[in-house]
Amino acid sequence: MTKVAVVKTDSYDTHIVEQAMTELLDELGGISRFIQPGDRVLLKPNMLEGVDKDKAVTTHPEVLRAVIRQVKAAGGAAFVGDSPALGNIRKVAEITGIAEVCLQEKAELLAFEKSAVTYHSDGLFIKKFELAQELQQVDKVISLAKMKTHSLMGITGGVKNLFGFIVGPYKAQFHLRMQKQRDFAAMLADLNEAVKPVLHIIDGIVGMEGNGPRNGTPIKTGVLLAGTNGFAVDMVMANIMGFNAEKLPVSAWALSQKLAPKLTAIDIAGSAQATVVPYAPAKNLVALRAAIPYWLADLGQNQLTAKPVINDKCVGCGRCAAHCPPKTIVIAKGRAQLDLKNCIRCYCCQELCPHDAVDLKEGIWLKFVQRLTK
Ligand code: SF4
Ligand code: SF4
Structure with missing residues (x-):
């Protein structure tokens, strides 16, 4: 039976996190079940951007420390790597405390x-x-994700965290190639199987709700999660966040392809197994996808998805324009101007804006179908 461990952890104090990590991994049989002496182990935290660790954008450095210590205790050599969506990794590592x-x-x-x-x-x-x-160049990978909402995928946990293995500019190409939400989810599922982390660990001590994965609000949740099946770990995480876990794009795809068991068939163990802390969702189509068939959602993607709208906080920095995959944003008169005709609804602009200046607005059709499916 697929097992996911969830333990209670209320603080980022070094010793408390270290103890909780031991408790977490012991639920799965201990670190030596996964790491053998001499293994070169790559730890992949979420290092989206260089912002203060208390903003809950990135994996907390104390969670990383606890995992490095576990790997070393098992006789492995630990490496830490990522390709941040924004900025140089050394700068990101410095600001977040990871360096x-x-x-x-x-x-x-x-x-x-x-x-x-x-x-x-x-x-x-x-x-x-x-x-x-x-x-x-490594023997094993451990995904070390952050518990957050995500405008495109509903949540970002262990599986989405692996998108960081796609180096810098190639990320935009993937958005262009996989414009349908389900295609992007299927790609992430393949990516998870290609990278094959031996463990997925999630930092949910403080997560992010609302406008994730960059501009949401930190929310104290008090949990650490771990398991070997990333889809199962993410479903348990989504369930804790109060979402319809099996209907989120990656989980739905994984379930349809039998890459993960249903939520009720997962053995959830540990001191925080019954935790539920309802998160405000990211505003997009994900909730709706739970209620309408995929073919309909795919057909009317642009009518049935929230559209990005630039608000008054825009300072014209140009970051969104630089990262928009179809290059449909220009900066004019000190503000971002968006041509919705070519917008593929990837929400990279909303994800990466440092000023929270991109709102996701539901159009008339989306509101109509939402009302029908309530
Ligand atoms: S929307 Fe955000 S990222 Fe784009 S120009 Fe305005 S402030 Fe910069
Ligand atoms: S405008 Fe925003 S949502 Fe639309 S394609 Fe560009 S980055 Fe993606």
Whole structure:
């Protein structure tokens, strides 16, 4: 039976997190079940952007520290790597406190800058990825995600965290190639199977609700989660957040392809297994997807998705324009101007805006169908 451990942890105090991490991994049989002496282990935290750790955008450095210590205790060598959506990894690591922990715990920080082809012949949707070359230089991967809402996928947990293995500019290409939400979810599922982390660990001590994954609100949740099946771990996480876990895009795809058991068939263990802390959802189509068939949602994607709208907080910095995959944003008169005709609803602009200046607005059709399906 697929097992997911959830333990209670109310603080980022080093010793408390360390104890909780031991309790968490013991629920799964202990770290030595996953890491053997001599293993080179790549830890992949969520390092979306260099912002203060208390904003809950990135995996907390104390959770990273606890995992590095576990890996070392099992005789492995720990490496930490990512390709942040924004900025240089060293700068991101410095601001988030991750660099300091790497230095103190002697874990090398790796910047994912070059890709190598990774074949995934069993892929259901994608059989060849260009992934960070560091992946080929390690024996094991541990995904170390943050518990957050996500405008495109509903949530970002262990599986979505692996998108960081796609190096810098290639991320936009994936959005352009996989414009339908279900296609993007299927790609993420293949990515998870290609990277095959031995463990998915999620920092849900303080998560992010609302306008995630960058501009939401920190919410104290008091849990750490772990398991070997990333889809199952994410479903348990979504359930704690009060969402319809099986209907979220990645879970729905994983269930349809039998990559994960149903929520009721997951063995949930640990001191916080019954926790539920309702999160405000990211404002988009995800909730609706639970109620209407995929073919209809795909057909009317633009009418049935919230559209990005620039609000008064815009300072014209140009970040959204630089990262918009179809290049449908220009900066004019000191503000971002958006051409909705070519917008693919990837929400990269909303995700990456440093000023929370992109709102997601429900159109008339979306409101109509929402009312019908209530
Ligand atoms: S919307 Fe945000 S990212 Fe885009 S120009 Fe305005 S402030 Fe910058
Ligand atoms: S305008 Fe925003 S949502 Fe639309 S394609 Fe560009 S980045 Fe994606």
